[in-house]
Amino acid sequence: MPSLYLVPYSIRVKDIQQNQDVKPGCIQDWDNDLLEVLSTYIEHEMPFLSFNPEEKDKKTLRKDTFEKEDRIFSSTIKAGEYGIVSDLHDVQTDQSKYSRQPIDAELIPYYLMVKVPVTTSSAIAIFQRVGNSGFKDIFEKDFGSYIHQKFHGRYRITIDPLVPTDLVKKYLENRITKIRFIKYSFPGEISDVDLSGTPDEEQGEAEYVIKAHRNKPFPLPLLDKFNRGVDDFLGETTSSVGSILELREFNADNVKVEVRIGTSYRTIDLSNLDRLKFAEDITNKVGVEDNGMYKIEDLKKSALEFLGDCSEAVWGEGHE
Numbered sequence: 001m002p003s004l005y006l007v008p009y010s011i012r013v014k015d016i017q018q019n020q021d022v023k024p025g026c027i028q029d030w031d032n033d034l035l036e037v038l039s040t041y042i043e044h045e046m047p048f049l050s051f052n053p054e055e056k057d058k059k060t061l062r063k064d065t066f067e068k069e070d071r072i073f074s075s076t077i078k079a080g081e082y083g084i085v086s087d088l089h090d091v092q093t094d095q096s097k098y099s100r101q102p103i104d105a106e107l108i109p110y111y112l113m114v115k116v117p118v119t120t121s122s123a124i125a126i127f128q129r130v131g132n133s134g135f136k137d138i139f140e141k142d143f144g145s146y147i148h149q150k151f152h153g154r155y156r157i158t159i160d161p162l163v164p165t166d167l168v169k170k171y172l173e174n175r176i177t178k179i180r181f182i183k184y185s186f187p188g189e190i191s192d193v194d195l196s197g198t199p200d201e202e203q204g205e206a207e208y209v210i211k212a213h214r215n216k217p218f219p220l221p222l223l224d225k226f227n228r229g230v231d232d233f234l235g236e237t238t239s240s241v242g243s244i245l246e247l248r249e250f251n252a253d254n255v256k257v258e259v260r261i262g263t264s265y266r267t268i269d270l271s272n273l274d275r276l277k278f279a280e281d282i283t284n285k286v287g288v289e290d291n292g293m294y295k296i297e298d299l300k301k302s303a304l305e306f307l308g309d310c311s312e313a314v315w316g317e318g319h320e
Contacts, residue, residue: 002131004286004294005279008162008310009136011114011123015156022155024123025071025116030155034123035071035116041146042066042075048146051082053102058083059138060105065113065296072115072307074300078107081134107295110135113303115311124162124310126303129279150213163278165234167313171268172230174259176218179245181208181252208250233270241270280306 005217013024024034041048046063061079068074082105088098100106111128127136140159147157183206212218218226229244242252254271266281286298 002133003281005129006111006306007127007129007134007136007279008306009125009127009159010162010314011116011125012158012160014123014158015154016156017154021121023119023121025118025120031035032151033116035068035073035114037147037150038114038116038143039066039068039073041143042073042077045146046077047142048149049142051103054084057138057192060107061135061138062107064109071117072113072304074111074113074303076109076296077112077135077139079138080106080108083280108133108135109297111294111296111303112139113300113307115307117315122314124307124314126307126310128299128303146208161278162310162314164310164313167278167310168234168268168270169230170309171259171261171266172227174258174261175227176212176223176257177260178209178211178258178264178312180223180258181242181245181247181250182254182256183207183231183250184253206250208247208252228259230270244270282306 011024011034013022013030014020015030019097020028027033028057042063043066047061049060051060052058059079059081061077061099064076065077066073066075078304083102084100084104085102086100087096090099108130111126113126114123116123127134127139136159141156144157147155186204186206210218217223226245229239232239233241233244243256244252244255254269257268257270259268263284268278280302282299282302285302287295289295
């Protein structure tokens, strides 16, 4: 089975006429509540985009389950691509069972959980990803079109990656097992070697890796220096990612940190704040039903825990 991830995003609502953001859950702010708008869309209007054989990105989605409690709703949404011709093959009998046509869509179920407080400037959405596959882009496109037509172009929805610095720091408090310093070119001492076939600086990349032995921590002075560098990078200074831990003759363009959390590992990409990608690996927390489907209750429990972490990191405690 592929790995399962939960990926956090922020949802914002912008008033185009006033050129300003509005509070998604505040009826007084824009005469609407994003929680109710989302609920209506998922329960009754999805998919809003009609079938279009000329569409370059041929994707569709359908509601499977829906649940709402207080200021949180969750849903299982099936999403997939059409426009592909292929055979559905039984690997046990080594026989093709069905020939998939361009109008057939393989609908994979994904989990979605959204919290919309009344007083905050954004909502938080937790999207499930299966391996490298997800449904955030098609969901944003479809829901964005729904919002555009429902409110006659006055409001716009944006769904952006959510990586609060407090959450990054929280995960870095776990045991760091590996730090990878990545340079997106060959360093001079390599590219200057006069050998036939040696690529130049623009044709490759190099890595400098420091790794702790199994069950062994990094030296405390090294961790202290590294953590100070991360604090500066995530703070209001103008420091670059390469200055987190400066290496002689190796000015890193990116730094990736592997941490151990319980029995699992997570890699945190510190390329820059605008491109940070953050995901919660829940593969070992979710069981599988006899029919091969992931257990909804396990997904819900993991999503609620992760949503709580994200909410506290962004808004502090007590936001409902």
